[in-house]
Amino acid sequence: MKNKDRDSSNIFSILKRMSMATILLAGWVFAGAPAFANGRNAALANDFRFFCMRGTPSYESLDAYATALKLPIKKDLSRDMGHGDRVRSRSWTVGSDTGPYELAAAEATQGDVKVETCEIGSADGNGNEIHADLTAHSNFGSSQDSASPDGRIKTVVWTLSSGERIVLTHAITGPGFYLTHVEKSLRSK
Secondary structure, X not given: OHHHHHHHHXXXXXXXXXXXXXXXXXXXXXXXXXXXXXXXXXHHHHHHHHHHOOOOOOHHHHHHHHHHOOOXXXXXXXXXXXXXXXXXXXXXXXXOOOOOEEEEEEEEEEOOEEEEEEEEEEOOOOHHHHXXXXXXXXXXXXXXXXXXXXXXXXXXXXXXXXXXXXXXXXXXXXXXXXXXXXXXXXXXX
């Protein structure tokens, strides 16, 4: 009987050590994972890459894509400024597993210059975490950072090798951000 008790004790001890090792490993994996962004912020950064980093921004292609996805229009603004110059913007509400956010496309033409943007924004997203995620998972290179005179808003600008810019504007403390991919080109007439 003593051998049976000892064998049971050994098995129990081995199981106990294995359980503790599993718990410690799980704790290390989850607690030790890089804190680039929580689930919401990581999802917002991923959606920005999905919608806005598939190529140069294009009002027409983003509008067609949003229409195909049947995204509800939130805002639609257009102004003809004469001589072929115009400004237009359209935004949609995108529902996601982590909550809704705004997707926007804009286009401005004046003379021989055309600027197009693709943007996402969220009142509850954390700009610092979005910045950390983009820095860790995107090849944007170095950025130029500036703060508003009152110190409440931060702007981060990455200039890509193509000349396009990625602009992150966010609250320094608390939630709220807007992330924009900007492309400026000469307009073909």
